[in-house]
Amino acid sequence: MSAKTGNGWVIWLSFGIGLLLSIVPMPEFLQVGRPLWLALLISYWTLYLPHRVGMTNAWLLGLVVDVLNGTLLGQNALVLVLVSFLVQLLQQRLRIFPTWQQSLVLLVVFGLTQLVQLWLYVLAGNRPPPTLLFLLPALVSALLWPWLFAALRSIRLRLRIN
Amino acid sequence: MQAIKLLFAKGPSLGVRLLVFATLSVALMAVDARLDTLQPIRDRLGMLVTPFYGIAGLPERLWSGVTQQFSSRSELLAENEKLKAETLLMQRRLQRLAALTEQNVRLRELLNSAALVDDRVLVAELIGVDPNPYTHRLLIDKGERDGVFLGQPVLDARGLMGQVVEVLPYTARVLLLTDSTHSIPVQVNRNGLRAIASGTGNPERLELRYVADTADIKAGDLLVSSGLGQRFPAGYPVATVDEVIRDSGQPFAIVRAIPTAALNRSRYLLLVFSDRRTPEERANDSALAQEQADRQLAEEKKEQGEAASSKPVTPVQQGAQKKPGVQETPRGAGR
Numbered sequence: 039m040s041a042k043t044g045n046g047w048v049i050w051l052s053f054g055i056g057l058l059l060s061i062v063p064m065p066e067f068l069q070v071g072r073p074l075w076l077a078l079l080i081s082y083w084t085l086y087l088p089h090r091v092g093m094t095n096a097w098l099l100g101l102v103v104d105v106l107n108g109t110l111l112g113q114n115a116l117v118l119v120l121v122s123f124l125v126q127l128l129q130q131r132l133r134i135f136p137t138w139q140q141s142l143v144l145l146v147v148f149g150l151t152q153l154v155q156l157w158l159y160v161l162a163g164n165r166p167p168p169t170l171l172f173l174l175p176a177l178v179s180a181l182l183w184p185w186l187f188a189a190l191r192s193i194r195l196r197l198r199i200n
Numbered sequence: 201m202q203a204i205k206l207l208f209a210k211g212p213s214l215g216v217r218l219l220v221f222a223t224l225s226v227a228l229m230a231v232d233a234r235l236d237t238l239q240p241i242r243d244r245l246g247m248l249v250t251p252f253y254g255i256a257g258l259p260e261r262l263w264s265g266v267t268q269q270f271s272s273r274s275e276l277l278a279e280n281e282k283l284k285a286e287t288l289l290m291q292r293r294l295q296r297l298a299a300l301t302e303q304n305v306r307l308r309e310l311l312n313s314a315a316l317v318d319d320r321v322l323v324a325e326l327i328g329v330d331p332n333p334y335t336h337r338l339l340i341d342k343g344e345r346d347g348v349f350l351g352q353p354v355l356d357a358r359g360l361m362g363q364v365v366e367v368l369p370y371t372a373r374v375l376l377l378t379d380s381t382h383s384i385p386v387q388v389n390r391n392g393l394r395a396i397a398s399g400t401g402n403p404e405r406l407e408l409r410y411v412a413d414t415a416d417i418k419a420g421d422l423l424v425s426s427g428l429g430q431r432f433p434a435g436y437p438v439a440t441v442d443e444v445i446r447d448s449g450q451p452f453a454i455v456r457a458i459p460t461a462a463l464n465r466s467r468y469l470l471l472v473f474s475d476r477r478t479p480e481e482r483a484n485d486s487a488l489a490q491e492q493a494d495r496q497l498a499e500e501k502k503e504q505g506e507a508a509s510s511k512p513v514t515p516v517q518q519g520a521q522k523k524p525g526v527q528e529t530p531r532g533a534g535r
Contacts, residue, residue, distance in 0.1 A: 105245040112228030
């Protein structure tokens with residue numbers, strides 16, 4: 039078992055790319071539906087490598103996001119911890135689901151965390167427009183899940199990250 | 201084996217861990233929102249921001265580089281032509297401005313006012329936009345090391361853009377006028393009517409709050425900063441009024457305005473260092489500076505006199521040389 043524990047850097051590389059993707063400038067109309075890259079990555083790694091990536095990693099990553107976005111320290115950390123928690127809670131079911139069913143469950147998970155995000159955002163003193171548009175990133179992320187799943191799975195198996 | 205065990209590991213630990221992290225996060229947020237104790241940590245972590253935004257902005261910069269490389273000659277010629285026309289227009293305005301500035305200085309001298317006509321500025325480049333579509337904030341490439349301070353006004357070529365809300369060592373965050381948490385005191389340029397322009401979250405729209413139904417304001421009016429909040433310098437253009445809706449059933453008129461600055465297009469911004477001293481302090485300082493300059497001039501004259509003429513300078517001559525300097529001092533103090 040311990041012989042295969044190399045290549046852990048790939049996980050961190052994926053988080054680095056996820057961070058970049060979450061701040062890359064995009065046109066206005068695409069920004070509203072920007073996928074939750076980090077939540078997706080956290081979900082995948084928590085689901086398939088629960089002994090390597092868990093709530094601690096999610097929390098630390100969230101702090102980096104907070105610094106990058108200039109939000110209150112702890113805001114995105116809490117959201118990502120919540121994603122990790124919900125995925126770990128559902129992992130036994132999620133692992134045997136087909137991909138499309140995983141997508142559906144993750145839609146609910148991401149929707150919930152987006153709701154928490156919005157709530158924290160309003161607590162921090164902002165007035166977002168009263169629309170359901172904040173759920174769009176959750177939908178986009180859930181639709182992206184099968185592709186990301188396939189890509190990360192092939193990387194994980196090829197590099198034998200365990 | 202360990203992995204299998206972890207796979208089926210279940211129990212209170214999950215909930216407990218969530219509780220621990222949630223408590224930590226909430227505590228951090230509360231401390232960060234209310235106190236300044238986390239600022240050093242934020243500053244240190246803020247070093248991360250610059251390289252990350254640098255890499256994230258790379259594709260966009262590459263793309264603009266490529267389009268510049270391959271833009272056609274006719275396009276360039278057309279742009280050149282346009283820029284030339286623009287320069288001509290600007291120069292005409294500048295000519296008038298020079299005369300007006302001079303007039304302004306003279307009038308201010310008459311009024312014994314020491315208000316500055318010009319502010320010092322620093323050019324900054326945009327390096328990132330807030331990924332959250334509901335907040336209007338920018339990241340610029342100037343920070344604490346360049347003298348940027350909290351609350352500093354930010355302009356572009358056409359008008360006010362916003363203010364600095366977070367200063368990191370090498371970068372700073374700018375809150376735009378149109379953010380839903382931002383408001384700025386303005387006045388109508390035509391008649392001096394004061395109002396408060398609040399952001400709406402729409403990048404092309406500001407709203408004037410609490411404008412009386414009968415107020416003299418109409419579409420097309422230019423709104424300039426009034427300087428009343430003591431944060432923005434007075435007299436910079438902020439927005440033009442787009443529409444005024446007067447509904448007799450409502451206590452206040454609904455006034456919508458469009459920001460004059462190109463809030464979501466400008467790449468280069470100006471950071472303004474306006475004078476934060478009171479008029480008295482400024483008058484005192486300028487008087488002191490004048491006095492010092494006079495003394496220096498007098499000394500230089502004395503030295504020149506000593507060096508150029510081989511004949512000894514009599515005390516009487518020295519006194520005569522000093523006198524104009526002494527007389528000049530009160531004149532300088534009045535300025």
